[in-house]
Amino acid sequence: MKIDGRLFLVTGGVSGLGLATVEKLVANGAYVAIMDVHDKEDVAGRLGSKARFYRVDVSNSSDITAAITKILSWKRDITRYIGGVVCCAGILGPAKILGKDNTPFSIESFKKVLDINVVGTIDVIRQLLPHIAIQEKDEGGERGVVITVSSAAAFDGQPGQVAYSAAKGAIASLTLPMARDLARHGIRAVSISPGLFETGMTTNMPVKAKESLQRVLEFPDRAGRPSEFAGLVQHILENSFLNGTVLRIDGATRMPSRI
Incomplete structure (x- = not known):
């Protein structure tokens, strides 16, 4: 997939x-x-005319529909092909299924994690796909790429991650069948499974928790950098033989049951 000159959607x-x-x-x-x-931070304003911001709650289907309508209008104005979508929107929603006071966690909170991380991801993808599938194929027979974000929690879920692990496990599990669904359209589907990264989610962690995590890191013994994640996105887009798989990017770290 050629990146230059194409239009991509990033949640x-x-x-x-x-x-x-x-x-x-x-x-x-x-x-x-x-x-x-x-x-x-007015990201689109900072990046210039090649970026546009659309205010969307991915758990609200009508928000997605309205934004995609505007994106397609922009696509027509700039006469570009849609290269694909990268679904990064998500929340943690930490909670143990049974608390210290013997009270089960809120089912509404559980549903919210799934609504944003799973349903929201699929809703964005399903609404965009028909517009990718009608495009002309490139020289390699490709029309577009779908990149989703799973997590190390899908495989090494820790206490308090029942909802998050369920959501990210779902993203990992649906990758292959989605790739098979889309194969005849020349559209690839790949999922990235990050470990510990330097993001807002880790910035707000207690110092004690960070120190405990530091002890279980392998090499490099640090959190991943967002630029390293973005570099993998670029490689997936450019490598047409990557399809239907989940790629871990975690420095060989496997999360322990307790930190």
């Missing part, structure tokens, strides 16, 4: 891994539509 694109992805794509000549619930 959760104003911070963390999503922001690094947006910056990487723009640096490689792409146009980027950014979906997020806020843009306090």
